[in-house]
Amino acid sequence: MLLIEGLGKNFGPHIVLHHVDLAVRPGTLHGLVGANGAGKTTLLHCLYGLHADYRGIVRETGGRGIRASTGLLPYEPYFYPRITGREYVEFCLQARGRPVPSLTGWNELLELPLDQYAEDYSAGMKKKLALLALLVQNFRYLILDEPFNGLDLSANLLLMEVLRRLRQQGTGILLTSHLLGSLTEVCDEITVLAEGRVLRHYPAADFARLPTDLLGQLHQQKLAALATLLPLS
């Protein structure tokens, strides 16, 4: 299990995360939602070890360490100039000392032009390429920052099915998204983050309440302003 206990993080004087607790269990899909700037990406980066200067505890309970067992899909994957898609995946595997398997099977699904330069890919193709580099590695845990963002409709549906099957195989997945419907479709639990604090953890049985809760809790002031701008007749 990936465990976050009492996580706090500042950027200078700005407190971005306040004592956050969260668990990613094997064989479960855990969604993380929150407004722009709520601290989702910062939380994922602390969990993966991209920030070291946080408070609290972040650990993998199996003893293998988070980096060894976890793959991260960044919000905006970066690709070095003048490397092809295939070379990018090979680089990711070699950096971890892993053998490079055939990419054919997964790429029949993702349909990427692997011998073209990755920097010339569209935004959606770049996301698929970063996903491909994760999918060929059989991680025990995946941390996915906005995985649906930029993907077309069929790729989104395909990704949801991939996530369901990974869960079935025991992979623990933490993912952020602004697409609440996609999260409620696939997740086992959803955590709502607001201004760096956990507002509430929702088990699947409570998902039906999420849209109303989010509108009420996160946007009370905005709903009042909207009532002035567009009053209900």
Ligand SMILES: Nc1ncnc2c1ncn2[C@@H]1O[C@H](COP(=O)(O)OP(=O)(O)OP(=O)(O)O)[C@@H](O)[C@H]1O
């Ligand atoms: N490197 C940084 N230096 C200073 N402030 C930062 C840095 N990274 C993030 N922040 C601030 O931390 C806060 C949380 O940012 P974060 O990217 O974690 O939010 P988010 O919930 O992922 O937002 P979004 O939904 O827009 O992606 C924001 O106020 C942001 O400006």
